[in-house]
Amino acid sequence: MLSPVDEIKARLDLVDFVGTYVQLKRAGANFKANCPFHQEKTPSFMVSKPKQIWHCFGCNEGGDIFKFIMKIEGLDFPEALKILADKAGVTLPKYDARAQSQRNTLLEIVKTAAEFYATQFNSPRGQVAQEYLAKRGLSDVIIKQFGLGYAPDSWDTLATALRDKFKAEDVFAAGLLIRSERNQGFYDRFRHRIMFPIRDVHGNSVGFTSRLLDETRAAASEGGEPRPSQWAGGKYVNTPETMIYNKGRVLYGLDLARQEIRARDYAVIVEGNMDVIACHQFGMVNVIAASGTALTLDQARLLKRYTNNLMISFDADAAGEHAAKRGIDVALLEGIRIKVITIPEGCGKDADECVRKNIKAWEGAVRGAQEIMEYHLQQAQKKFNVATAQGRSQFVHTLLTELIKLPDAIEQDFWIKRIAEILSVEEKLIREQMRKIHNPTRIPSPGLQPSSPLGRGQGEGARSRTELIAERLLALFFTAPSYAEEIISTILPEMLSPVLNQTLYTQLVACYTAYNSMGSATADANFGQFWHTWSPTQVGATEILSTADVLELFGDKEFEGWDNAQYKREAQFLIQELRREYSKTRRLELAQAMRRAEKEGDQARVQELTREFALLD
CATH class of the missing domain: 3.40.1360.10 (Dna Topoisomerase Vi A Subunit; Chain: A, domain 2)
Incomplete structure (x- = not known):
């Protein structure tokens, strides 16, 4: 029996669905369009009907039908699941109805409270709030658009207003009441304040930010009793975190x-x-x-x-x-x-x-507005005297500490050159200093695409040149498997990076061997079909299969219309560059290993490593 997710995918065609948002044009077995997620002139957004996946090779976004609607509509997965289930006519299994009911109750409470505060703002008792916002230059239209309101200078105005419709415990759970320490009752959290509803991305009010109107809090009633606003808290008070409100997960104004x-x-x-x-x-x-x-x-x-x-x-x-x-x-x-x-x-x-x-x-x-590194450069130039040795050192360290945070190696290279030029020093000195900060700069070859077809994972830096070459070579393997023999005979799995690419390459070689044993290795068009039949039972790992799908799609886009001569030149270039990068990395590893062996006095190990070093290209 299919899961709801799989049943939705089986009923909804990705090409048809994406086509309701962008104009797709056929490109061989796939479809292409200008990406809806970034501005571009040349289409790099690809949709595969057989695989039911999409990928943009300009911004490196991609996925299935769920990822597409989540991205384009700004939904989380449960929201996307509900919408697509409705479109596909799929009935979703029952979930925790009690938790959802509580969530719905809290949303209704906050919505009702927002309406209450807006009504109070427009009433005679809200005149002080009206005058305050008028002084701040806000129009009636913008006040209404953002749902601004007023919490009266009273202990229980909101609690009383909501009493007939909601339980006090639920209003407390929504963050709008405070439990009294003197009795078992509650009183209003917000008193004598401008109220700013905080909405989620879909426009649902989930909490409030508030500003105290009388900052002196010195007002007293005619009877001499202190007014509620005297204990109203700080200048700004927010709703505490609740089931529906987490301040680290909402952005004020994003719904608009x-x-x-x-x-x-x-x-x-x-x-x-x-x-x-x-x-x-x-x-x-x-x-x-x-x-x-x-x-x-x-x-x-x-x-x-x-x-x-x-x-x-x-x-x-x-x-x-x-x-x-x-x-x-x-x-x-x-x-x-x-x-x-x-x-x-x-x-x-x-x-x-x-x-x-x-x-x-x-x-x-x-x-x-300045690019972030331009801003840091300007601040560093104001702060440090680069005419002194200490000032130059502090200047470089400050900028490189920020530079290593940039994910793009091309940008890093630009700023290294800029810093070297400002200080009139050689670039290699700046690069060496950057290595000491433990994030080496890595620059893609001019002969390669500067961005990876697979993008970057959370927290990763720029992809290394070896990774870029490996990914391009794997894409070529799918697109032009007639050159697989040459690749297999010269490239070992350990030459690729990272481990995911090594594993995928090993599986591709195994698949090609099985394919070749059937006497079909001259028919490029059929290798992809064979892979999709062979891999689900032989590979199993979802991450490898999804990576293969993206690389195959990348190859369809990148090598579209190429002839055999172009394939051959590309294969030879990638093989040569990958071997060169591997040799460079391996030499560094061997040199470090030899130094350790020499320190330990292990001459046999030193000789063994020296022989391996000599055998490298």
């Missing part, structure tokens, strides 16, 4: 910004809610905030559903800059390209002030 972010292919992240609202009011809709925290890994992954490009605006204080820098490190880890927006002097301390004071200055700051 996501389409514009995808259209412009970049997002601007600012520090505060008011920064976001001010930007949206002035037409800059691709602006979001990290809700009072440095950008988290979950937020970066959420953002990557819509773009790989992020501009970060620092607040003009040490805390804001520190949080932004931590966010930059997280974004770089996820392969997001970063630019830094610097607010011009005299235009305010944050995006909100800058937009209200001088919208042209803010627009200019966004247009002039």
Whole structure:
């Protein structure tokens, strides 16, 4: 019996489904289009009907029908499963109905609370909140769009309003009430505050950020009793984490910004809610905030559903800059390209002030945003005196510490040259210093594609040249297996990198041997069919099979229309380069092993290693 996922895949054709989003054109056995996830002029987005997979060789995104709808609609897997099940007419098995019911209850409570706060804002008791936001320059339209509200200066206004519809324990679980220490009751968490609903990517209110209106909290009632706002907490109070709200997994304003972010292919992240609202009011809709925290890994992954490009605006204080820098490190880890927006002097301390004071200055700051390394370079030049030995050392160390975080080897190479040029030193000195920081620069050959067909995993640096050559050679193996004999006779599995490619190569050789024994090795077109029949029973490992699918698709795209002469030149070049890279790496390993053996006085081992060293190409 098929699982729901497999049944959905069996009923829905990927080509038909993707075709509802992009215009596909046939390319041999596959279909191609301009990628919907990044801007490009030449189609690099491929869809395979036989394999029911898609892959973009421009941005390295790919997967099955589930991954496609998750990426293009910004869904998580359960959401994608439900939508596709409905389309396919597949009934999903029952899950934890109690947990889902509780989640739905909390969502309804927060939604009702947001409506309550909005009503209070528009009532006479909300006049102080109306005046405050009017002074901040917010229009009625933008206030309504973001659902801003007012929590009255009372102990139990919300609790009373929700009493007939919801249990107090559930409202407490939604983070809106605080349990009293004096009795068994509850009182409102938010009092005398501007309320900012926090919404998930689909527009569901999941929590609140709030700002205290009377910061002195010195008001007292006519009877002399202290008002609730005197114990209202700090200037800013947020909903605590609940079943439906985790501040590290939502981005403020993303529900309103996501389409514009995808259209412009970049997002601007600012520090505060008011920064976001001010930007949206002035037409800059691709602006979001990290809700009072440095950008988290979950937020970066959420953002990557819509773009790989992020501009970060620092607040003009040490805390804001520190949080932004931590966010930059997280974004770089996820392969997001970063630019830094610097607010011009005299235009305010944050995006909100800058937009209200001088919208042209803010627009200019966004247009002039610096690449992250350009920003670090400028800061280092201000901080260190490169005319002194110590200053030069600190300058280099500071920049290289940031440079190793860049995932792209080509960019790393550019900045190494730039640093060397600024200091008038040889590049090799900068590269040596970078190796000491324990992240060696690796540069793809000009004869190879600078990006890998397989992309990069979480936390990986740029792919090594050996990996790029290996992946291209494996793709060629699929596309032109008539050159397999030459590859097999000269390339050993250990010459490939990483272990995944070694394993796949070993399996390809075994498959080709079986294929050749049938007397069919001259028919290139049939080798792929044989692999797909042979591999599921012989290989088994899903990771190897999915890697093979992507490499085969990459070969179809990369070598489309090639003749035998081109295949031959490519095979010879890749074999030669892979052997050269292997020899270089092996020499280093042997040299290190010989030094260890010499230190240990093991002359027999030294001689053995010396002989192996001499046999290398």
